[in-house]
Amino acid sequence: MKLAFRLTLIAASLAVTHASFAQENVLNLYSARHYQTDELLYENFTKQTGIKINRIEADDNQLLERLKSEGKNSPADVILMVDAARLWRAEADGLFQPVKSAVLESRIPANLRASDEGKGPEWFGFSTRARIIVYNKVAVEKKDVSTYESLADPKNKGKVCTRSGSHPYMLSMIGAMIERNGEAATETWAKGMVNNFARPPRGGDTDQIKGVATGECGVALANTYYYVRMLRSTKPEDKDMVNKIGFVWPNQESSGTHVNVSGGGVARNAPHREAAVKFLEYLSSDEAQAYFANGNNEWPAVQSAVVKNPALDALGKFKMENVPVAAMGKNQATAQKILDKAGYK
Known part of the structure; x- marks a missing residue:
């Protein structure tokens, strides 16, 4: 009752x-x-x-x-x-x-x-927003981090920072990777990423950018609008961080940069x-x-x-990947299984 x-x-x-x-x-x-x-x-x-x-x-x-x-x-x-x-x-x-x-x-x-x-x-x-690679100008050479796949290369061991593998930004990006490269190649990439972590995944995209600027990380993934916010900031500490980092439009010679x-x-x-x-x-x-x-x-x-946004315009033009956004969502369950199997927390 x-x-x-x-x-x-x-x-x-x-x-x-x-x-x-x-x-x-x-x-x-x-x-x-x-x-x-x-x-x-x-x-x-x-x-x-x-x-x-x-x-x-x-x-x-x-x-x-x-x-x-x-x-x-x-x-x-x-x-x-x-x-x-x-x-x-x-x-x-x-x-x-x-x-x-x-x-x-x-x-x-x-x-x-x-x-x-x-x-x-x-x-x-x-x-839309793009998933770019941000790198420390002193610790990393731009040519060594020109693609998403390069982040899993042994030459970047101990340098990579990302947010949690269970975050939707990561799942969407990896869902697109599955669509482009297949499950086996994506699993190999995930294992390489885990081997190259500078620290366990944590924090948001702004935290990744700050980690690169301070030298805690050599390279990280971030959505463009977080990076542009920092470019537009008038805070001295943000300006100082921007001077220490560079960014890459990943995969410009191949599949194009991931867009969400x-x-x-x-x-x-x-x-x-x-x-x-x-x-x-x-x-x-x-x-x-x-x-x-x-x-x-x-x-x-x-x-x-x-668009009348000088900071956004300053990023320049880039080649976008041609993966339907619906496919990113469809592949998210598979993406999570691959990350879990690789130990990508």
Whole structure:
């Protein structure tokens, strides 16, 4: 009886929550993006449409768990994630619904959205970031770290730092590597990486960059926007660190540099589906795309968007890998097995 009563209360609570979020002219956004610069993005959408945005922010895993626990009573209209692996996981868990939109399909490149099986893609990438190699100018020669594969070469023993192998940024990159090189070659690479660690994997991308600058690491992997943040910083300590490090666009003579996405889709049980599609279409507009680039140092997914970010421009042009983002997610379970087997913590 107690359990039944408790379950009734939970159901009633979810129903009230759903009803409170289901007001007209609102959009309920579940977002894993925590960037202050996105405030202008949301404010501008409301100014243009009159649609108020209710936001719930958490990291990707927390949002996925919340959405699954809410089930069909979830008030979420739009789900935003910051990694292809997590977007794919949300799709695999049935948390998105297909979207047929001529606007989105004409503006978002096919390789930056979920595959379309006739019903419409379930999610779209709205901004991109590259996984670069950062190296210490004194301890490492640039030519010795020109590819992802070179980091596993014995000549770099004791020099490599990365974040945890279970982090989605790493899983997406290795998922792309599996797609390009196959499982056997990727496993060999993972074992070489473990042999070359300067220390056990830990911290975020900024920690990897700082480790390279201080000499704790000779070389590390980092997303471009972390590096550009440091370039744009006015702090003396950040300027000093930038002077000690260089960066490489990996694999320019072969497969190209790994690129990941931040993206989203319409929630499975969205109470405001029309507003949700309108919001996704807004995110693909040149104006919104410029917010991604100028505010958080990401590249727009839409090629026509104009970027006015000198620090981002200063990185120059590079060859991107041609691996569909959906494949990165599809391969994440295999990627984790390979890393676990190699002892990549």
